[in-house]
Amino acid sequence: MNDPRRPGKPATINDVARLAGVxxxxxxxxxNNSPFVREETRAKVEAVIAESGFSPDPQARGLAFRRSFLVGMIYDNPSPNYVVNMQQGVLDAVRGSGLELVVHPCNRAADSFLADVEGFVVRQKLFGVVMPPSVSEDERVVALLRQADCPYVRIASVSLDEPARMVVTNDSRGAAEAARHLAQLGHTRVAFISGPDSFRSSHERGRGFSEGLAEYGLTLDPAYVRRGAYTFESGAEAAADLLALPDPPTAIFAGNDEMAIGVMKAARDRGLDVPFDLSIVGFDDLPMASRVWPNLTTVRLPVRDMGRMAAEKLTARSRGLDPAALDQPEIIPSLVVRDSAAPPRS
Known part of the structure; x- marks a missing residue:
């Protein structure tokens, strides 16, 4: 297919558009293999490209790609296992769609936090953003994204936005299950290691744990509460402090699995037998929970599914769907009983 108006000259993108009538x-x-083109139109354009000999400029193609087909994930989470599982979920949703994932780790405590996020969003011209906790809980980021007209979906322990922009994880319900389990085993001296104060999940898991204990007439003693950072090291340090008390706890509920495994280390350092000298329960059920010994009893939060569900909501409108009406199951954390918790010694 030669254009008589351009004899001897290579076809351009404008020529292809005119000849294809688009x-x-x-x-x-x-x-750029966008998923947002009808198959009939795609076939017509590809036929014109093949017949005209048009060859797109690679640099221009790359620029177009970055403008249109990148899903961003902005996170401030100290647990690498959590982050990797979340990324896998997003990739599950966008695989084969022409969209790609680009991640942006950040530090909410940094003075440059908002400027860094704004630069990332504007520079990449993102298709949209998935926000795990605790970035999802920061209303300053939400305001920035709205101002930039950048679509987003938030993942959080409670609802913070309209349904089309939320994946709610109901963390308090899972923490209550952990409390019931320890109470049913007969523990009364129970400790809690929370995550960072800046994470809403820390408060929700603490609230749910206290409410679960209350169902059995138990109270979470403030002397048995420590603040962690959702890291292995902080869990080990907090547990060492708790186990050094004159009347140490017989069970510890850690706010995530990484801290729970840190508790295991602290127990072993003191020569304690887990679970018979100290019962331990975690939260998230990351792959490591079933690979440590003893296998960790923990609250399962489907982190990979959460990432997938958020990305599905983010891309729904481009697929002609209502994000709020997607057939997604409610996320209900559930207790996975393994080997790290048992009745206390007599």
Whole structure:
């Protein structure tokens, strides 16, 4: 297919658009394998490209790709296992769609936090953003994304936004299950190691744990509460402090699995037998929970599914769907009983 008006000259994207009877933007989407082009239109444009010998400029194609087909994940989470599982879930949702994932780790405590996020969003011209905790809980980031007209979906322990923009994880319900389990085993001296104060999940898990204990007439003694950082090291340090008390706890509920495994180390350092000298329960059920010994009793939060569900909501409108009406199950954390908790010694 030769253009008589351009004898001897290579075809351009404008030529392809005119000959195919579509816009230049549609041709660009076809070139970049956008999922948002009808198959009939795609076939027509590809036929014109093949017959005209048009060859897109690689640099221009790359620029178009970055403008249109990147899903961002902005996170401030000290647990690498959690982050990797979340990324896998997002990738599950976008695989084969022409969209790609780009991640942006950040530090909410840094003075440059908001400027860094704004630079990332504007520079990448993102298709949209998935926000895990605790970035999802920061209303300053939400305001920034709205101002930039950048779609987003938040993952959080409670609802913070309209349903189309939320995946709610109901963390307090899972923590209550952990408390019931320890109470049913007969523990009364029970400790709690929370996550960082800046995470809403820390408060929700603490609240749920206290409410679960209350169902059995137990109270979470403030002397048995320590603040952690959702890291192995902080769990070990907090547990060492608790186990050095004159009347140490017989069970510890850690706010995530990484801290729970840190508690295991602290117990072993003191020569304690887990679970018979000290019962330990974690939260998240990351893959490591079933690989340590004893296998960790923990609250299962489907982190990978959470990432997938958030990305599905983010891309729903581009697929002609209502994000709020997607057929997604409610996330209900559940207790996974393994070997790290047992009745206390007589």
């Amino acid at each position: 816009s230049k933007k549609t041709v660009s989407r076809v070139i």
